[in-house]
Amino acid sequence: MIETIALCKNFGDLEVLRGITETVRNGEVISVIGPSGSGKSTFLRCLNLLESPTSGTVVFDGVSLTDRGVDLNLHRQKMGMVFQHFNVFPHLTVLQNITLAPVLLKKRSRPDAEAYARELLARVGLSDKAQEHPRRLSGGQKQRLAIVRALAMDPEVMLFDEPTSALDPEMVGEVLQVIKNLVLQGMTCVIVTHEMGFAREVSSRVLFMDEGRIEEQGSPEELFDRPRSPRTQAFLSKVLR
Amino acid sequence: MFDNFGPNIARVLEKYWGLFLQGAGYTLLLSFITVFFGTILGSALALMRRSRFKPANALATGYVELMRGTPLLLQLYFFYFMLPELLPLLNLSKFACVSIALVFNSAAYVCEIVRAGIQAVDPGQTEAARTLGLSARQAMTRIVLPQAVKNILPALGNEFVTVIKETSLASTFFVGDLMTQYSTVRGTMFLVLEPLVVVGVIYFLLTFFLSKLVNSLERRMKASD
Ligand SMILES: Nc1ncnc2c1ncn2[C@@H]1O[C@H](COP(=O)(O)OP(=O)(O)O)[C@@H](O)[C@H]1O
Numbered sequence: 485m486i487e488t489i490a491l492c493k494n495f496g497d498l499e500v501l502r503g504i505t506e507t508v509r510n511g512e513v514i515s516v517i518g519p520s521g522s523g524k525s526t527f528l529r530c531l532n533l534l535e536s537p538t539s540g541t542v543v544f545d546g547v548s549l550t551d552r553g554v555d556l557n558l559h560r561q562k563m564g565m566v567f568q569h570f571n572v573f574p575h576l577t578v579l580q581n582i583t584l585a586p587v588l589l590k591k592r593s594r595p596d597a598e599a600y601a602r603e604l605l606a607r608v609g610l611s612d613k614a615q616e617h618p619r620r621l622s623g624g625q626k627q628r629l630a631i632v633r634a635l636a637m638d639p640e641v642m643l644f645d646e647p648t649s650a651l652d653p654e655m656v657g658e659v660l661q662v663i664k665n666l667v668l669q670g671m672t673c674v675i676v677t678h679e680m681g682f683a684r685e686v687s688s689r690v691l692f693m694d695e696g697r698i699e700e701q702g703s704p705e706e707l708f709d710r711p712r713s714p715r716t717q718a719f720l721s722k723v724l725r
Numbered sequence: 726m727f728d729n730f731g732p733n734i735a736r737v738l739e740k741y742w743g744l745f746l747q748g749a750g751y752t753l754l755l756s757f758i759t760v761f762f763g764t765i766l767g768s769a770l771a772l773m774r775r776s777r778f779k780p781a782n783a784l785a786t787g788y789v790e791l792m793r794g795t796p797l798l799l800q801l802y803f804f805y806f807m808l809p810e811l812l813p814l815l816n817l818s819k820f821a822c823v824s825i826a827l828v829f830n831s832a833a834y835v836c837e838i839v840r841a842g843i844q845a846v847d848p849g850q851t852e853a854a855r856t857l858g859l860s861a862r863q864a865m866t867r868i869v870l871p872q873a874v875k876n877i878l879p880a881l882g883n884e885f886v887t888v889i890k891e892t893s894l895a896s897t898f899f900v901g902d903l904m905t906q907y908s909t910v911r912g913t914m915f916l917v918l919e920p921l922v923v924v925g926v927i928y929f930l931l932t933f934f935l936s937k938l939v940n941s942l943e944r945r946m947k948a949s950d
């Protein structure tokens with residue numbers, strides 16, 4: 485579904501991604517772990533070209549997104565993204581946050597979009613918040629809203645960049661549960677996370693990134709229980725303790 | 726000089742209150758014209774400064790630097806004497822020439838206000854909009870600008886307060902503003918201090934209450950997000 489070929493990204497002199505060739509297949513749930521600064525976010529943001537790669541190719545549904553003249557906006561509609569800091573729209577109500585893009589881009593009628601939004605809100609336990617402004621929501625609620633906002637576009641894949649890192653501990657569970665439910669429904673996901681227990685539980689594959697490369701990858705059992713690379717071992721021994 | 730200060734103030738007010746009122750009216754009108762058209766021109770400049778089209782960007786940047794780097798009084802002289810030369814057919818009045826100078830000056834400052842207001846919106850907002858599939862333009866008009874307005878409006882209010890004071894320079898050309906009326910009264914009553922105090926108090930009252938208004942507007946906007 486998404487394929488990167490020799491993906492490189494530099495920020496000035498800093499080589500953040502050093503040649504990543506990787507494929508995300510339909511229905512896969514991929515967790516990306518690794519030390520901070522290893523390029524996980526940059527890798528994720530290259531998948532929908534929020535960062536444009538310095539070199540290399542990103543192919544989505546057979547279309548090379550890195551080619552000139554590709555309608556990125558159209559392809560981005562099919563890739564939902566959830567950020568560490570939620571980035572919900574503070575000037576819109578919860579419902580407007582969700583319906584904005586479907587009405588504007590998919591030409592859905594407002595009643596249709598709202599009905600769908602309410603259905604999605606019910607699934608994440610936010611039914612009673614539809615008319616609120618986001619400033620009245622807790623962090624966990626904002627993140628659930630951000631997920632629903634992405635889902636309202638019926639994406640083929642969801643990209644999560646540390647979706648629980650900015651949350652108070654007591655709210656982490658509710659957001660992870662929402663992601664778990666998505667996974668159970670068969671959504672293709674790429675999740676950058678520091679929640680190792682969660683990664684082990686939901687992932688079909690885990691990528692360990694270090695210094696801009698994918699140092700090691702495998703099933704959760706392989707990677708967490710029998711890591712081969714010394715770097716992976718060192719990292720896991722620090723975070724799992 | 727301070728002999729009869731109180732009685733003189735009373736005399737000045739009694740005789741010329743109408744003139745001062747008219748002057749205050751002109752000052753406010755001039756300030757309003759300046760900020761209103763300055764906002765339109767300034768927003769256009771801000772757009773140019775954000776554009777990827779290099780010449781537009783360079784032109785706007787140069788313009789802003791020039792207007793902010795030279796004295797307003799000099800610009801007033803320039804427009805006052807050059808505009809009728811350049812556009813003789815328009816038959817511009819003194820008031821129009823001075824207004825245009827003030828507008829062109831204020832636009833440079835408004836440009837920076839608009840730019841700063843847009844930049845103050847979290848870049849994560851644009852990113853979230855773009856990942857949903859919105860174009861750069863849609864993200865700007867639907868997501869960024871509505872939030873930037875909350876930063877821009879109070880700053881424009883402050884610009885208005887600043888402009889009220891700056892329009893006093895326009896009195897150099899006797900356009901009827903508050904400071905012009907001061908000169909008139911000084912000349913006819915042979916009093917320097919008393920009309921100055923009266924005019925000063927009027928300026929202060931105008932700016933003081935407008936500032937208060939801007940502050941409360943600002944607080945209301947902060948509270949709503
Ligand atoms: N926009 C940027 N400009 C400059 N450097 C950046 C930018 N984004 C990320 N970096 C740098 O790239 C490196 C990798 O960042 P990131 O992908 O966010 O790592 P991770 O998500 O694994 O913590 C870091 O050293 C970071 O400082």
Ligand SMILES: [Mg+2]
Nearest residue numbers: 524525526646
């Ligand atoms: Mg990161």
